[in-house]
Amino acid sequence: MGIQNKVKEMLVYFKNIYHLYKKIWGQDKSYVINSILIIFVKALYPFNRILFLKLIIDELAGNLRWTSALIYVISMCTIELILRSFDSIFWTYEQKKILRFKSIFLKELSMKTMDLSYEQIDNPYLHDHKQKAMAIFYPGQAQFMDLKNTLIDSKQLVAYVLQLIGVIIIFLTITPYVFLVLFIIYLISIVLNIIAADKEFNVWSHSLVNIGRRVGYYQELATDFTYAKEMRTNILGQWVVDKMYYYFDTMKSGVNKAVNVFTIMNIISNTLQITLNGAVYFYIAWLAYTGFIPLSDVIVYINSLGVFVTVLAGISTCLISLQKAGMHLSTYFKYLTTVSHTKSIEDNANIVLDTTTFTVEFINVYFKYPEQDHYAIKNLNLTIYPNEKIAIVGENGAGKTTFIKLLLRFYKPTKGQILINGIDIQNISMDNYMKNITAVFQDFNILNYPLIENFVFDHAYEENTIKEIIHNLNLEKTVNHLPNGLYTELGRLFDHKGIELSGGQKQKLAIARALFKNSPFVILDEPTAMLSPQAEYEIYTNFAKLTQDKTTVYISHRMSSCRFCDRIIVMELGEIVESGNHEELIKKEGEYYKLYNIQAEFYKTLDD
Numbered sequence: 001m002g003i004q005n006k007v008k009e010m011l012v013y014f015k016n017i018y019h020l021y022k023k024i025w026g027q028d029k030s031y032v033i034n035s036i037l038i039i040f041v042k043a044l045y046p047f048n049r050i051l052f053l054k055l056i057i058d059e060l061a062g063n064l065r066w067t068s069a070l071i072y073v074i075s076m077c078t079i080e081l082i083l084r085s086f087d088s089i090f091w092t093y094e095q096k097k098i099l100r101f102k103s104i105f106l107k108e109l110s111m112k113t114m115d116l117s118y119e120q121i122d123n124p125y126l127h128d129h130k131q132k133a134m135a136i137f138y139p140g141q142a143q144f145m146d147l148k149n150t151l152i153d154s155k156q157l158v159a160y161v162l163q164l165i166g167v168i169i170i171f172l173t174i175t176p177y178v179f180l181v182l183f184i185i186y187l188i189s190i191v192l193n194i195i196a197a198d199k200e201f202n203v204w205s206h207s208l209v210n211i212g213r214r215v216g217y218y219q220e221l222a223t224d225f226t227y228a229k230e231m232r233t234n235i236l237g238q239w240v241v242d243k244m245y246y247y248f249d250t251m252k253s254g255v256n257k258a259v260n261v262f263t264i265m266n267i268i269s270n271t272l273q274i275t276l277n278g279a280v281y282f283y284i285a286w287l288a289y290t291g292f293i294p295l296s297d298v299i300v301y302i303n304s305l306g307v308f309v310t311v312l313a314g315i316s317t318c319l320i321s322l323q324k325a326g327m328h329l330s331t332y333f334k335y336l337t338t339v340s341h342t343k344s345i346e347d348n349a350n351i352v353l354d355t356t357t358f359t360v361e362f363i364n365v366y367f368k369y370p371e372q373d374h375y376a377i378k379n380l381n382l383t384i385y386p387n388e389k390i391a392i393v394g395e396n397g398a399g400k401t402t403f404i405k406l407l408l409r410f411y412k413p414t415k416g417q418i419l420i421n422g423i424d425i426q427n428i429s430m431d432n433y434m435k436n437i438t439a440v441f442q443d444f445n446i447l448n449y450p451l452i453e454n455f456v457f458d459h460a461y462e463e464n465t466i467k468e469i470i471h472n473l474n475l476e477k478t479v480n481h482l483p484n485g486l487y488t489e490l491g492r493l494f495d496h497k498g499i500e501l502s503g504g505q506k507q508k509l510a511i512a513r514a515l516f517k518n519s520p521f522v523i524l525d526e527p528t529a530m531l532s533p534q535a536e537y538e539i540y541t542n543f544a545k546l547t548q549d550k551t552t553v554y555i556s557h558r559m560s561s562c563r564f565c566d567r568i569i570v571m572e573l574g575e576i577v578e579s580g581n582h583e584e585l586i587k588k589e590g591e592y593y594k595l596y597n598i599q600a601e602f603y604k605t606l607d608d
């Protein structure tokens with residue numbers, strides 16, 4: 001990349017820091033004002049000492065007035081104490097505010113993620129992108145910036161620049177050439193350091209993001225309770241750790257190269273700086289030796305050189321850190337502007353369904369998952385009539401869940417249309433659509449929340465409605481046995497008294513959620529796989545009653561569930577191969593008959 005582009009890129013990064021402050025200004029003006037005060041306090045520090053030391057030495061070595069010298073010493077210490085006190089007050093204030101900004105920005109990032117469509121979340125690139133954006137909150141590696149450091153370093157940088165201006169003015173009183181040579185050499189060393197840091201940062205922030213996520217994943221496998229059973233029964237500890245180390249090794253080679261470049265650049269820039277410092281010290285001493293400057297000026301220049309060295313080293317460190325910060329902020333701001341597919345659909349989709357009776361039509365629907373070559377759904381034509389109970393059956397991978405995902409608008413058909421009452425579902429307002437449709441998935445999740453919140457989420461509820469649903473699902477015994485009934489904390493991730501429900505109990509809870517939502521269209525994707533045959537039978541009999549005024553689509557591998565349905569659709573390799581009710585399909589002796597017979601033993605027992 002050319003120098004011009006690099007400079008442009010740097011400017012964009014610094015503009016991001018400006019945007020960060022602008023964002024903060026929108027949230028909290030007093031913080032920005034506090035920041036300006038911090039900068040001035042920080043900038044004044046060294047000059048207090050330099051100027052008073054000159055006055056003190058002049059008084060002691062020239063005018064021989066020790067009382068005046070003492071007054072200067074007391075003044076210098078008092079000012080220093082005031083500056084330090086201000087600094088620590090501002091610092092405390094800053095710490096409190098930073099936590100608040102972190103929570104606001106994190107909330108914004110989480111809301112953005114929730115706003116993205118299912119399809120977008122199903123994309124690994126988005127997760128890499130999010131990982132980079134998250135770095136402004138969690139500096140996972142020492143090399144990553146943190147919001148706190150960015151805010152502190154940006155103020156420190158301005159304070160350093162003000163100190164540099166002060167030191168330049170002091171140097172100009174001897175000769176501009178000394179300053180010029182100093183400045184050029186230090187500028188070279190700053191540029192060398194920035195180049196090295198840029199290389200190192202690129203390794204961490206671009207090439208290693210995906211590998212970093214993998215390492216994180218293996219760590220999660222070792223600690224997350226969800227995987228605890230598989231890990232232990234299959235004795236997978238060593239296997240997981242070995243995989244983690246494999247990726248650590250991949251990381252190591254990339255990082256080592258960058259660190260080597262950094263070390264070489266550091267050695268070069270340190271050699272240049274130290275040689276030059278020696279030369280300037282000698283020059284100042286020579287001026288004093290030849291009587292060109294008084295002793296007090298030697299103190300001023302030596303101290304100023306000290307400040308100059310610290311300031312330029314500080315500027316270099318701040319620039320490197322802020323450059324990283326700017327890059328992360330770029331990803332953060334970019335992530336926030338990721339256009340949600342849901343929203344882009346929403347812009348054109350404003351039709352509101354004003355009826356509770358739905359006719360759903362799939363017309364020549366084809367679907368390929370992103371980046372896949374084969375169709376998961378092929379030429380699907382199907383009409384689901386109001387209040388109809390449809391079952392979809394088929395072997396694993398036949399396309400049943402994909403059919404549901406299309407119906408739920410998680411993905412858009414590659415070809416063809418899905419209509420509700422003649423309206424393309426893509427044109428219906430998303431919120432309105434989701435209010436009208438409920439789904440219980442085979443891989444449903446129970447949240448580490450109290451049971452009641454797992455049931456109703458954030459909706460208002462009447463206790464009687466809840467009791468009725470619990471009764472209909474035969475969940476009363478379970479709830480009554482819980483220590484705090486409906487208010488019992490579920491899951492053991494945060495609370496050692498949290499309750500782990502059995503698989504079947506969880507599944508009933510997932511069904512209960514759907515009943516509570518009470519929408520006119522219900523989808524059940526293998527909702528009873530974990531239930532005992534008896535419990536399944538009870539649920540289906542009750543469910544048929546509870547959903548008699550609703551359109552229902554069931555997916556099941558258990559043919560017993562299909563008998564309750566008006567129509568059974570058999571899918572194979574993404575296509576509908578048979579359709580009809582139980583009796584018709586049995587008579588036909590086709591694919592359904594085959595599937596049914598495989599489970600004949602089970603049905604015999606159930607019929608008995």
Ligand SMILES: Nc1ncnc2c1ncn2[C@@H]1O[C@H](COP(=O)(O)OP(=O)(O)OP(=O)(O)O)[C@@H](O)[C@H]1O
Pocket residue numbers: 122369370372376394395396397398399400401402403
């Ligand atoms: N996110 C995805 N990306 C790519 N391919 C996918 C994805 N999800 C499913 N598939 C593929 O689509 C095909 C249909 O899968 P689907 O989950 O719809 O089958 P299913 O009939 O529900 O199977 P099962 O009975 O096992 O749940 C399969 O070949 C599967 O590998």
